[in-house]
Amino acid sequence: METKLLFPSRFKKIGWLLLIPFTLLGIMKLFYSDSFEFDFLDYDSGNPVKGFFNKGGDTLFNLSSNNFTDEIISIGLILGLIFTAFSKEKIEDEWTAKLRLDSLMWGVYVNTILLLLSVVFLYGELFWQVMILNLFTTLIFFIIRFNFILWKENNTDKAS
């Protein structure tokens, strides 16, 4: 069974190597917010330029100053998640394809239920923090569920 739209299996290792450090950085950034920034990612154009798309808020083309720590962390995290989630297994077959689809649905369900709960129970600053988390949690739940079942099935009945 040919599964298209998946990365080669070596990308899974690359995914984990990105995912673990960037998850830790992401947690630090979420907890310490503005105080957790790397100075070498500072950008300052010197003068507040009239940008190409200057219709108010900062965009890439009219930025006068920014620290890119959060952008770098987000990009690293997203790439890590995508590679970890959508790489081929060493042995790719119809069962892993089904498990992947089931887990994706499970992940979306869990994420949506938590989203619903946070809409009802969380307000103000905390709500926005959970919304930031929510950008990544669908894939995180998917990865946890998919790899847990793979691991569990690998450990049952190994002797037989």
Next chain:
Amino acid sequence: MKNNLKIERAIKNITQADLADLVKVSRQNINAVETGKYVPSTVLALKIAQVFGKKVEDIFILEETD
């Protein structure tokens, strides 16, 4: 759907991993089929039957609830 996979394997004296190699799927796949958690595709069922030199119906049996 029931299956005789475990018995057939015992007769032929091969492990789940051996069978998985023969039909080119993961060992987890064979385990999931054997424990009734996963219904294999027609192609996989035919391949498994081929390994044991039997008909698909001899290995996979429909139940009333199916």
